[in-house]
Amino acid sequence: MRAFHGRKADKAESSVAARQVVGRVLGIETSCDETGVAVYDADRGLLAHRLYSQIALHESFGGVVPELASRDHIRKLSPLVKEVLAAADSSPEDIDAVAYTQGPGLVGALMVGACFGRALAYGWGVPALGVHHMEGHLLAPMLETDRPEFPFIALLVSGGHTQLVRVDGVGQYKMLGESLDDAAGEAFDKAAKMLELGYPGGPKLAALAAQGRRDRFDFPRPMVNRPGLDFSFSGLKTYPLNTVAACREAGELSDQDKADIAAAFQDAVVSTLVIKCRRALQQEGLTRLVIAGGVSANTQLREALAAEMQKLRGRVYYPRPEFCTDNGAMIAYAGFCRLRAGIQDDLGIRVRPRWPMTELEGVA
Ligand code: KG4
Numbered sequence: 001m002r003a004f005h006g007r008k009a010d011k012a013e014s015s016v017a018a019r020q021v022v023g024r025v026l027g028i029e030t031s032c033d034e035t036g037v038a039v040y041d042a043d044r045g046l047l048a049h050r051l052y053s054q055i056a057l058h059e060s061f062g063g064v065v066p067e068l069a070s071r072d073h074i075r076k077l078s079p080l081v082k083e084v085l086a087a088a089d090s091s092p093e094d095i096d097a098v099a100y101t102q103g104p105g106l107v108g109a110l111m112v113g114a115c116f117g118r119a120l121a122y123g124w125g126v127p128a129l130g131v132h133h134m135e136g137h138l139l140a141p142m143l144e145t146d147r148p149e150f151p152f153i154a155l156l157v158s159g160g161h162t163q164l165v166r167v168d169g170v171g172q173y174k175m176l177g178e179s180l181d182d183a184a185g186e187a188f189d190k191a192a193k194m195l196e197l198g199y200p201g202g203p204k205l206a207a208l209a210a211q212g213r214r215d216r217f218d219f220p221r222p223m224v225n226r227p228g229l230d231f232s233f234s235g236l237k238t239y240p241l242n243t244v245a246a247c248r249e250a251g252e253l254s255d256q257d258k259a260d261i262a263a264a265f266q267d268a269v270v271s272t273l274v275i276k277c278r279r280a281l282q283q284e285g286l287t288r289l290v291i292a293g294g295v296s297a298n299t300q301l302r303e304a305l306a307a308e309m310q311k312l313r314g315r316v317y318y319p320r321p322e323f324c325t326d327n328g329a330m331i332a333y334a335g336f337c338r339l340r341a342g343i344q345d346d347l348g349i350r351v352r353p354r355w356p357m358t359e360l361e362g363v364a
């Protein structure tokens with residue numbers, strides 16, 4: 001650890017010092033198309049958070065344009081940090097450490113958050129830490145008052161990941177299963193594109209599915225008849241694709257057809273996720289389940305898991321809806337857990353667009 005030259009150089013000098021002083025953390029999230037900033041306090045919990053979504057920026061392109069995402073993060077970070085500090089009734093002197101998303105994600109977008117976060121920490125003379133985005137998602141339910149105790153099973157379902165993880169503590173992760181191809185969120189987004197719903201596809205498909213009938217089309221539940229906890233959602237998209245084509249061939253693709261296809265598709269994804277969650281809980285002999293990541297905002301998934309957990313006499317925990325998708329609060333909290341334990345980075349600025357979560361070190 002090299003020396004810091006700032007007001008709080010004494011705080012940042014060593015990890016031992018950091019262990020004693022980290023009470024309030026500024027968190028920065030810029031891994032994809034959302035700029036999130038938050039302040040988490042050891043005693044008072046989450047003090048403030050702000051999120052700026054780039055949906056309007058990317059909408060006309062039908063998906064995230066990485067270069068535009070990076071530029072927009074640059075534009076929004078500084079005003080958001082000022083806004084969050086004011087909302088948290090904090091000045092830079094009150095911040096003990098900075099946490100930023102180091103990966104996985106879009107390399108340019110990550111670089112913006114890493115450079116900004118690292119520079120802020122240097123200027124303020126406090127430690128900084130690059131946080132794993134999926135660990136942020138995984139720990140997001142800890143921001144709620146009704147939080148799960150360890151150990152639990154976590155289902156992480158986002159645009160880039162579908163993972164079942166046994167969680168014995170912060171950083172103590174055993175990967176039980178994951179998607180061999182498309183992530184659940186990615187599958188939602190691709191099916192939404194086939195139905196011409198635009199970006200972001202997942203929430204739009206879910207809204208349309210609520211108007212549809214689940215039983216008109218029968219889509220398969222991939223890999224449920226094989227043992228194990230891996231997923232495969234890539235082949236499933238053939239079904240909405242072929243059904244859209246069949247409807248068009250038979251005349252036209254009506255709004256009701258679209259809604260019924262959306263409902264059948266969502267039903268297939270949700271059932272698959274529920275079956276694998278049940279299997280993971282039974283395999284590990286656990287009764288607590290955490291669902292996090294963008295797809296955990298899906299109402300049908302929440303309802304299906306609640307019903308399943310009742311049968312299993314277990315409990316399911318979620319982040320509040322705004323912390324299911326990307327946000328700064330989860331990064332502030334995950335960073336806090338590690339910084340408080342004395343873990344911090346050197347002054348180098350590094351990002352990891354691909355970063356297996358199992359490489360993280362455990363926190364005592
Ligand atoms: O966690 P997240 O915000 O970003 C990543 O880390 O990827 O997840 C975004 C993903 C997208 O694929 C989006 O379509 C999906 O989560 N998503 C949903 C819903 N809300 C977001 N999928 C299904 N139903 C939803 N309500």
Ligand code: ZN
Nearest residue numbers: 158294325326
């Ligand atoms: Zn995410």
